[in-house]
Amino acid sequence: MEMDIITRKVIACAIEVHKQLGPDLLESTYESCLVYELLQVGFSPLNQVELPISYKSVCLDAGYRLDILLPKSLIIELKVVEKLLPIHTAQLITYLKLTDIKTGLLINFNVSRLVDGIKRIQV
Template structure:
């Protein structure tokens, strides 16, 4: 499955969760629901995945953690904030660059319209 197919499934699952639960809950609630929905749809999902990095000869374990890694291809960052800002965008872009992944998504469940709270972030795609 390619990244765009995965992102379409993630978006659809996010809409379902947003319509059902609305706004105002903690990020971890949306995350658990999204993991549940994506697994129901047959995707392999890793939640709160620790990522190791290398800097020159130095290896750093658990350098950062992504909210979700789907099919070992797409990184998902879940937010419940007023608005997505540049920091969120560049943080995810850096995660993609370091892990050599091509696509990430920021899902902000605090948006009144779910589609307005979704940001696709692309690295070399």
């Protein structure tokens, strides 16, 4: 499936979650609901995926966890913050580089209109 179509479908699912719940809940609540919505439209999302690093040919758990992964295509990083900061973008870029996935969505649910809290990142 083309990446633009995938990201549009994911954003539509996120908008549905935000429409139902509004802002100001826990990130884990939005994550669970977004995973549910993604399953409903035919995706196979994985959540809280451990992301080890390779160091001197050894695979190490460095504590990285992907909020939601659409295998081989998209990383979705969720936030519930006053505003997205450069460190949030850097976090997603790190995840993209460590996985060789080229596209990620950074979604902040703590906004009045969800479209104002979405950032698409490509590496």
